[in-house]
Amino acid sequence: MxxxxxxxxxxxxxxxxxxxxxxxxxxxxxxxxxxxxxxxxxxxxxxxxxxHAPAEEPRPNAPTDQDLEARLAKMERDLREAHLARERARQAAREAAAKSFPRPSDEELGYVKTDDSFSKILHDAREELSDRFTEATEHPTAKRVGDLIDELAAKFTGESPPRPRR
Missing domain, CATH: 4.10.860 (DNA Excision Repair, Uvrb; Chain A)
Structure with a gap:
């Protein structure tokens, strides 16, 4: 060998x-x-x-270039500044997230009008029922359903409930 x-x-x-x-x-x-x-x-x-064989001799270091050292030093400074800026941004984000900003409700913004829209739905349901049961207005079940819808609508609008029909 x-x-x-x-x-x-x-x-x-x-x-x-x-x-x-x-x-x-x-x-x-x-x-x-x-x-x-x-x-x-x-x-x-x-x-x-x-x-037990000796290790290879280390290669001699390459001669240093002053311009290279200056560029490396600048890159290291830039890196430190970037780390500091990132940490400042994180801290600002944490502080902003910790602050409480009251958000207006959907009703305040005008997106939803719960009372009005729900009252309208109940009113429409009452009208629909009364149209369908015109011939059965004397039926006690039809009267009771109408009274319950009126009561529910009154609770949402804050009005006093109408008197039950007899």
């Missing part, structure tokens, strides 16, 4: 030789046992030598 062989190549050669000379594969041959021991010893020595 070449002395420049990689660790993977050495390991592959070791495994191949161990398989080839293992005594169990060679019917207990004394020659195979001797060769097997030699392979084991050689591999152990190679591993030991490679573990």
């Amino acid at each position: 070449s002395s420049s062989a990689s660790d993977e190549e050495v390991r592959a050669a070791y495994r191949r030789l161990v398989r080839l000379h293992h005594p169990d594969h060679n019917r207990g041959s004394a020659e195979s046992a001797r060769r097997f021991e030699e392979v084991q010893d050689a591999y152990a020595r190679i591993k030991e030598l490679r573990s």
Whole structure:
């Protein structure tokens, strides 16, 4: 093997030789046992030598460029300023979220007029019922339904309920 062989190549050669000379594969041959021991010893020595081998020398640092250092310093300042600006923005957002701004209701904004619209629905229902039950106005169930609708509408509008019909 070449002395420049990689660790993977050495390991592959070791495994191949161990398989080839293992005594169990060679019917207990004394020659195979001797060769097997030699392979084991050689591999152990190679591993030991490679573990104590000096590391590659570090490469010398490249000469520094004054302009490069100035640009790096400016970039670091810009980065610090950006972090500070982001933190100030977060703090301002937290403070704004903590403030309570009373929101006008939908009725105040004119989107919904609950009392008026509900009263209108009840009034329309009463009209519809009275149109359908004109011939049955004397029926007690029709009278009671009409009275209940009138009572409900009066509660929403704040008016006094009409007197029940008899």
